Amino acid sequence: MKTCVHCLVAGRVQGVFFRATAQEQALSLGLTGWVRNLSDGRVEVVASGPLEAVEAFKRWLRRGPPHAVVTDITCLPVADEGWTTFAVR
Numbered sequence: 001m002k003t004c005v006h007c008l009v010a011g012r013v014q015g016v017f018f019r020a021t022a023q024e025q026a027l028s029l030g031l032t033g034w035v036r037n038l039s040d041g042r043v044e045v046v047a048s049g050p051l052e053a054v055e056a057f058k059r060w061l062r063r064g065p066p067h068a069v070v071t072d073i074t075c076l077p078v079a080d081e082g083w084t085t086f087a088v089r
Contacts, residue, residue, distance in 0.1 A: 001050070001051045002048065002049060002050060002051070002080065003048070003049070003050075003051045003054050003077065004033070004046065004047070004048035004054075004077065004078050004079065004080040004081075005045075005046070005047055005048075005054055005058065005075045005076065005077055005078065006044075006045070006046050006075065006076050006077075006078040007044070007045040007046075007047070007058065007061055007073060007074065007075040007076075008038075008042050008043075008044055008045075008073070008074050009042060009043040009044075009045065009061055009064070009070055009072075009073050010041070010042045010070070010071050010072040010073070011064075011068065011069045011070040011071035011072065012067075012068055012069040013041070013042065013043045013064060013068050013069075013070060014037050014041055014043065016064070016065055016066075016067040016068045017065050017067070018035075018043050018064050018065055018068050019035045019036065019037065019043065019088045020088065021064070021065035022035045022043070022045060022060075022061070022064075023035060023086050023087070023088050025057060025060050026047055026057055026086040027085075027086050029049065029053040029054075029056055029057055030049055030050070030053055031047045031048060031049040031053055031054065031057055031086055032047075032048050032049060032083035032084060032085060032086055033045065033046040033047040033048050033083050033086050033087075034046055034083065034086065034087045034088070034089050035086070035087075035088055035089065036088070036089035045061065046078065046083075047086070048080045048081075048083060058073075058075055061073055061075075
């Protein structure tokens with residue numbers, strides 16, 4: 001079953017290679033979508049793919065790369081827009 005989520009990740013998540021590492025994780029899980037920094041210090045992510053892979057990615061987002069400190073994450077289901085890769089925006 002395929003699913004798509006929109007997540008906002010808060011904490012020390014900018015300047016710690018969060019986007020690049022998220023892209024690596026997403027691609028290794030076969031996900032499509034994108035990741036970008038927000039001006040308020042959070043990271044925004046949209047990920048689409050098999051339910052099990054999306055759930056594994058959400059677990060990774062809760063901890064992030066080694067120097068990140070994730071304090072909050074919210075994910076909501078959204079419509080898949082047909083991405084063909086996982087991009088850093």
